[in-house]
Amino acid sequence: MGFSRRHCSTVLFLISGFVIPAMVASVGVNYGQIANNLPSPENVIPLVRSIGANRVKLYDADPKVLRAFANTGVEFIVGLGNEFLSKMRDPKSAQDWVKTNVQAYLPATKITSIAVGNEVLTFNDTTLSGCLLPAMQSVHTALVTLNLDKQVMVTTAHSLAILETSYPPSAGAFRRDLKNCITPIIDFHVKTGSPFLINAYPFFAYKASPKQVPIDFVLFQPNSGIVDPATNLHYDNMLFAQIDAVYSALAAVGCKKLAVQISETGWPSKGDEDEVGATPENAKKYNGNLMKLIAQKKATPLKPNCELSIFVFALFNENMKPGPASERNYGLFKPDGTPAYALGISNTSSSSNSGGSGNSSTPASGSGIMSSPPTGSSSTGYLAISSSTERVLFQSTWFFVGLVGSTILALYI
Ligand SMILES: *[C@@H]1O[C@H](CO)[C@@H](O)[C@H](O)[C@H]1NC(C)=O
Numbered sequence: 038m039g040f041s042r043r044h045c046s047t048v049l050f051l052i053s054g055f056v057i058p059a060m061v062a063s064v065g066v067n068y069g070q071i072a073n074n075l076p077s078p079e080n081v082i083p084l085v086r087s088i089g090a091n092r093v094k095l096y097d098a099d100p101k102v103l104r105a106f107a108n109t110g111v112e113f114i115v116g117l118g119n120e121f122l123s124k125m126r127d128p129k130s131a132q133d134w135v136k137t138n139v140q141a142y143l144p145a146t147k148i149t150s151i152a153v154g155n156e157v158l159t160f161n162d163t164t165l166s167g168c169l170l171p172a173m174q175s176v177h178t179a180l181v182t183l184n185l186d187k188q189v190m191v192t193t194a195h196s197l198a199i200l201e202t203s204y205p206p207s208a209g210a211f212r213r214d215l216k217n218c219i220t221p222i223i224d225f226h227v228k229t230g231s232p233f234l235i236n237a238y239p240f241f242a243y244k245a246s247p248k249q250v251p252i253d254f255v256l257f258q259p260n261s262g263i264v265d266p267a268t269n270l271h272y273d274n275m276l277f278a279q280i281d282a283v284y285s286a287l288a289a290v291g292c293k294k295l296a297v298q299i300s301e302t303g304w305p306s307k308g309d310e311d312e313v314g315a316t317p318e319n320a321k322k323y324n325g326n327l328m329k330l331i332a333q334k335k336a337t338p339l340k341p342n343c344e345l346s347i348f349v350f351a352l353f354n355e356n357m358k359p360g361p362a363s364e365r366n367y368g369l370f371k372p373d374g375t376p377a378y379a380l381g382i383s384n385t386s387s388s389s390n391s392g393g394s395g396n397s398s399t400p401a402s403g404s405g406i407m408s409s410p411p412t413g414s415s416s417t418g419y420l421a422i423s424s425s426t427e428r429v430l431f432q433s434t435w436f437f438v439g440l441v442g443s444t445i446l447a448l449y450i
């Protein structure tokens with residue numbers, strides 16, 4: 038829920054340089070754990086904060102993570118794996134699952150959504166696909182029974198490959214063979230007020246045709262862009278074109294109201310020989326530029342008034358993921374907690390301490406942030422912010438400190 042109905046009163050504190058007069062939208066990050074070398078969840082909290090993320094998406098409902106993030110204000114989407122879908126058709130199983138994996142952590146851990154299944158429809162497994170809507174309905178009914186449906190939403194994340202056509206954006210259309218399956222799911226979203234989630238990777242388009250796809254267009258770099266001939270709308274990046282293609286596909290089946298959110302997007306910093314474009318430089322551009330767009334509250338050309346809601350994939354490089362090398366190298370962080378590459382938005386470090394009244398009593402701990410994991414509210418200890426600002430920040434449920442260009446912003450939501 039949270040994100041679609043979020044109302045942020047945002048206060049910007051000038052710490053150094055000038056203030057960018059924009060509300061800062063929230064960044065989300067996917068916390069995948071297909072690895073055997075990741076830091077403990079307690080040590081992940083400062084990493085999440087250091088990128089200004091206030092929303093985390095899990096692929097399960099890992100108790101260790103949900104417990105560690107209690108009282109941090111971070112909002113969670115928990116995942117209900119594809120392997121549980123058929124069982125969830127049974128109302129009692131759904132209720133047990135919700136009690137154990139959601140209710141048990143509320144309200145200390147802010148679970149706002151349950152993603153039922155991941156990319157279910159593009160497995161082309163009709164038995165599994167047939168379980169998706171019934172599972173979503175059972176889980177929603179369980180939430181209603183437990184009186185949690187006002188605070189926890191039910192959704193599912195689709196691959197962009199549910200589209201048959203995605204270019205130009207105005208021609209966006211669902212795969213014909215999936216329409217009968219998607220339409221009732223859309224009705225479910227409309228009825229329950231939950232968003233439509235898409236995993237979208239311009240990297241795949243680039244990797245498939247590096248000669249045809251201009252790299253600057255996929256990396257949010259300055260470029261001349263494209264104009265959609267049907268709408269005359271101008272697109273200067275592929276992700277926005279993909280999002281609007283989903284809006285067009287929804288409109289084509291008669292749904293104009295549903296919010297589209299990006300449950301995964303990202304860029305790998307490494308790949309196999311044949312995975313053109315998987316480099317730290319490109320990953321830095323993609324994710325750094327993306328996070329700047331989010332901070333600037335940019336919206337897509339077709340939906341200029343809809344706030345973008347995006348979850349970056351992913352927090353960590355995951356060494357046990359199968360598939361091409363890129364799959365194991367989407368992380369913003371290495372398992373030791375150091376950045377996989379300089380993102381260009383980061384924790385405030387040493388340099389800035391002007392503007393605020395007072396002094397930084399708590400210098401940044403630099404690259405070794407994993408060596409001294411902050412605890413509780415002292416987790417702000419690695420942020421070089423003035424003590425007066427810190428006091429205000431402590432009163433807020435969450436805060437964001439990021440470096441946008443050369444300007445350091447601290448704000449609370
Ligand atoms: C699923 O079916 C579509 C359409 O028939 C096809 O394009 C796609 O490659 C298939 N995907 C998988 C994973 O088999």
Ligand SMILES: *[C@@H]1O[C@H](CO)[C@@H](O)[C@H](O)[C@H]1NC(C)=O
Nearest residue numbers: 390393394395396397398424
């Ligand atoms: C800031 O800290 C420095 C070093 O501790 C000190 O010399 C200076 O007086 C302090 N400034 C303010 C405004 O408190």
Ligand SMILES: CC(=O)N[C@H]1CO[C@H](CO)[C@@H](O)[C@@H]1O
Nearest residue numbers: 087376383384385386403404
């Ligand atoms: C997580 C992160 O980006 N940490 C950085 C914080 O700032 C110090 C100093 O610039 C860097 O060394 C860390 O890598």
